[in-house]
Amino acid sequence: MPRAIQSIERAAAALHVLGAVAEPVPLGELARILDLPKTTTHGIVRTLCDVGFVEQQPETGAYSLGTGLSALGRHLDPHLLRSRVTNWADGLAARTGLEVQVGVLRGPSVELIAHVFRPDGSPQRLRVGELQPAHATALGHALLAWSPSAARIHELELTAYTPSTPTTGVALARAMRQARRLGWAGVDGALTPGTAGVAAPICQHAGIGVGAIAVVGPRDRVLQASGAPHDGLVEQVVGAAQATAGTLRDVL
Amino acid sequence: MSGRSRYVAALDQGTTSTRCLVFDHGGRMVSVAQHEHAQLYPEPGWAEHDPTEIWANTLRVLPEALDVAGLEVGDVASLGIANQRETTIVWDRSTGRPVAPAITWQDTRTADIVSQLQHSPQAGLFQEVCGLEPAGYFAAPRLRWLLDHVPGLQRRARTGELAFGTVESWLIWNLTGGPDGGVHVTDVTNASRTLLMDIHTLEWDRRLLDVLDIPEELLPEIRPNAQVYGTCTVGLPGVPIGGAFGDQQAALFGQTCFAEGEAKCTYGTGAFLLMNTGSTIAPSSRGLISTVAFALDDQPAQYATEGSIAVAGALVQWFRDALEMISSAPEIETLARRVDDNGGCYIVPAFAGLFAPHWQPDARGVVVGLTSYVTRAHLARAVLEATAWQSAEVVEAMVADSGMDFATLRVDGGMTSNHLLMQMVADVLDVPVERPLVSESVSLGAAYAAGLAVGYWPDLEGLRANWRRAAMWEPTMSEGSRRRGRAEWDRAVARTLDWAAEA
Numbered sequence: 001m002p003r004a005i006q007s008i009e010r011a012a013a014a015l016h017v018l019g020a021v022a023e024p025v026p027l028g029e030l031a032r033i034l035d036l037p038k039t040t041t042h043g044i045v046r047t048l049c050d051v052g053f054v055e056q057q058p059e060t061g062a063y064s065l066g067t068g069l070s071a072l073g074r075h076l077d078p079h080l081l082r083s084r085v086t087n088w089a090d091g092l093a094a095r096t097g098l099e100v101q102v103g104v105l106r107g108p109s110v111e112l113i114a115h116v117f118r119p120d121g122s123p124q125r126l127r128v129g130e131l132q133p134a135h136a137t138a139l140g141h142a143l144l145a146w147s148p149s150a151a152r153i154h155e156l157e158l159t160a161y162t163p164s165t166p167t168t169g170v171a172l173a174r175a176m177r178q179a180r181r182l183g184w185a186g187v188d189g190a191l192t193p194g195t196a197g198v199a200a201p202i203c204q205h206a207g208i209g210v211g212a213i214a215v216v217g218p219r220d221r222v223l224q225a226s227g228a229p230h231d232g233l234v235e236q237v238v239g240a241a242q243a244t245a246g247t248l249r250d251v252l
Numbered sequence: 253m254s255g256r257s258r259y260v261a262a263l264d265q266g267t268t269s270t271r272c273l274v275f276d277h278g279g280r281m282v283s284v285a286q287h288e289h290a291q292l293y294p295e296p297g298w299a300e301h302d303p304t305e306i307w308a309n310t311l312r313v314l315p316e317a318l319d320v321a322g323l324e325v326g327d328v329a330s331l332g333i334a335n336q337r338e339t340t341i342v343w344d345r346s347t348g349r350p351v352a353p354a355i356t357w358q359d360t361r362t363a364d365i366v367s368q369l370q371h372s373p374q375a376g377l378f379q380e381v382c383g384l385e386p387a388g389y390f391a392a393p394r395l396r397w398l399l400d401h402v403p404g405l406q407r408r409a410r411t412g413e414l415a416f417g418t419v420e421s422w423l424i425w426n427l428t429g430g431p432d433g434g435v436h437v438t439d440v441t442n443a444s445r446t447l448l449m450d451i452h453t454l455e456w457d458r459r460l461l462d463v464l465d466i467p468e469e470l471l472p473e474i475r476p477n478a479q480v481y482g483t484c485t486v487g488l489p490g491v492p493i494g495g496a497f498g499d500q501q502a503a504l505f506g507q508t509c510f511a512e513g514e515a516k517c518t519y520g521t522g523a524f525l526l527m528n529t530g531s532t533i534a535p536s537s538r539g540l541i542s543t544v545a546f547a548l549d550d551q552p553a554q555y556a557t558e559g560s561i562a563v564a565g566a567l568v569q570w571f572r573d574a575l576e577m578i579s580s581a582p583e584i585e586t587l588a589r590r591v592d593d594n595g596g597c598y599i600v601p602a603f604a605g606l607f608a609p610h611w612q613p614d615a616r617g618v619v620v621g622l623t624s625y626v627t628r629a630h631l632a633r634a635v636l637e638a639t640a641w642q643s644a645e646v647v648e649a650m651v652a653d654s655g656m657d658f659a660t661l662r663v664d665g666g667m668t669s670n671h672l673l674m675q676m677v678a679d680v681l682d683v684p685v686e687r688p689l690v691s692e693s694v695s696l697g698a699a700y701a702a703g704l705a706v707g708y709w710p711d712l713e714g715l716r717a718n719w720r721r722a723a724m725w726e727p728t729m730s731e732g733s734r735r736r737g738r739a740e741w742d743r744a745v746a747r748t749l750d751w752a753a754e755a
């Protein structure tokens with residue numbers, strides 16, 4: 001068994017103390033209870049403050065548990081994500097003239113949580129709530145590539161929808177690596193022939209993708225003949241994803 | 253239109269902030285800048301703003317919005333203004349200084365003046381001339397209050413030293429030079445909310461001025477919504493001011509509801525439903541407000557009927573903050589989706605009485621139908637349904653008053669990101685509900701007016717073509733369920749009545 005890491009044990013002890021006391025605890029008091037020098041204790045609580053697990057009262061300088069701790073284990077509410085992404089998704093559709101989809105991972109599928117119509121006045125149906133096979137769409141690739149459970153891609157059932165659907169774990173893993181390297185995922189006709197998409201992850205803490213946003217459309221509206229996305233498209237998608245991620249950092 | 257002027261700017265002077273948005277020819281937003289101003293509550297029931305702070309913020313947001321998009325003043329073809337309605341300002345024409353803080357639309361200090369008007373022999377005259385029953389939210393009683401309470405004001409008002417205006421008047425006057433040649437105007441939609449304008453002739457009405465003893469010298473000139481009122485000397489120097497609108501009418505215009513029967517609802521803290529009634533003024537027996545929708549230069553005015561819902565998003569806030577059932581407003585959808593129906597539970601948020609179409613000040617809110625089966629998920633549904641059923645009541649009253657067909661509802665505002673609610677609204681109204689791609693309908697409406705005035709956009713048809721659907725919800729509820737739900741809602745509403753009166 002590997003040796004316990006002392007600083008983590010101490011941080012956990014500090015959290016236990018702060019969690020056990022109703023009032024904020026001054027530094028000296030905390031050091032006394034932990035039986036540590038003040039400087040060591042200070043280093044611990046400062047670090048915990050930086051990651052949001054501890055808060056320092058502005059008036060007294062005493063410490064208490066931070067909101068980051070209660071948010072742990074509470075996954076991002078999909079409707080909160082929709083509410084935050086809507087402005088950016090609308091802007092993306094307006095600027096690119098393409099349909100915009102926002103999705104989250106649900107087991108082996110992508111669930112659409114927001115959808116903006118292609119702004120051309122044509123009749124379209126709201127697709128929120130629909131599931132897509134994650135291995136066959138740009139949204140799915142962006143979500144898998146930035147998901148901590150991406151190791152599970154080998155457990156996905158890789159149904160072939162078109163000749164370009166990745167149907168082996170190796171092919172999918174290669175696509176994931178490429179997406180991570182580029183910062184976005186592009187998929188050309190892997191679910192429906194002639195339809196292409198470009199997606200970027202919406203990353204929260206520690207770079208985990210809590211959702212992804214994509215533009216989707218007829219191949220020639222999304223990609224150039226070379227197969228590369230039209231100029232500026234990737235920047236727009238990534239920009240919308242990052243702007244949305246920025247709004248998730250604010251308090252609710 | 254100069255070849256270089258590729259954009260139109262809108263100034264959205266709202267209750268909490270002043271914003272400048274810049275739009276391109278396709279009606280797409282290219283830039284925004286915003287500053288908040290202080291909310292002043294000097295006494296219970298009073299709500300004031302500092303007009304000089306609003307003016308200072310205006311001078312900040314205009315150049316900032318250009319900077320954000322890397323534009324110059326010469327790129328802007330025209331400026332339009334949309335403003336919080338009914339907020340009242342009086343200022344000195346020679347110094348440019350306000351004689352008192354702005355009394356905002358949320359302020360209730362004029363209750364006594366209004367109740368006198370309601371019981372005066374002339375009460376019927378207001379309905380006949382303005383299409384409005386005297387009520388606390390209009391501007392003229394606030395002006396009356398200032399004349400009564402600011403020392404020397406009544407006398408100075410007669411000499412022509414002073415100017416009265418709602419916020420757009422204040423801003424236009426300042427933008428066009430202030431004491432140095434500032435243009436003193438208002439637009440028909442803002443003027444229609446004063447209680448002083450004849451809604452038929454679109455002019456100030458002598459008789460109403462007399463009832464309230466308001467000197468005509470104070471008043472701005474009433475102008476159409478899309479017309480060049482003057483040219484900015486500061487802020488955006490050289491740019492014409494081509495339009496102004498009260499915020500809700502601006503939203504109606506921005507949603508391109510130009511034709512009879514077209515309607516929009518803005519779902520925010522409260523909800524404001526306006527339906528275009530064309531050239532017909534639809535007098536209401538059900539407590540709705542007849543108002544001017546818009547007037548273009550040299551064309552007859554188009555009218556609208558308006559119903560407001562005081563508590564819409566505010567009920568979600570109450571559910572979040574007072575009951576602590578959720579930690580953010582959007583989470584109410586997650587909670588409500590855990591169940592398929594309301595479990596027999598209804599919530600009627602008559603927090604300060606019932607408004608349109610009931611007008612029962614002594615009503616108070618109720619939660620009815622509680623059984624041991626009801627969970628917080630059912631309550632969450634009931635919260636959302638309350639907004640849907642209140643919309644249905646307003647629409648029914650509108651259709652009954654105007655006899656017009658109601659075919660679709662266009663929506664905007666923070667609550668439109670709630671799909672469950674939007675589906676409920678489509679279901680209970682039994683019409684499709686559509687959300688536009690540009691959600692900033694208020695600013696867009698002001699920009700459209702300003703652009704029309706200078707020929708940046710040729711006509712209303714051109715603007716219509718700019719409207720883009722971002723989402724649509726189709727009704728799916730069966731006629732039977734709708735009728736049953738509607739009847740249960742009525743029974744719930746009946747249980748709110750006369751509660752405060754008993755105390």
Ligand SMILES: Nc1ncnc2c1ncn2[C@@H]1O[C@H](COP(=O)(O)OP(=O)(O)OP(=O)(O)O)[C@@H](O)[C@H]1O
Pocket residue numbers: 079083266267268519520521522564565566567568569581582583584585665666667669670
């Ligand atoms: N997803 C949602 N579901 C239900 N209610 C929501 C949701 N998102 C926001 N709301 C409610 O909508 C209201 C906010 O809407 P909006 O931002 O349009 O506010 P407003 O204050 O009325 O408008 P403005 O700030 O533009 O003057 C709040 O009352 C909030 O509770």
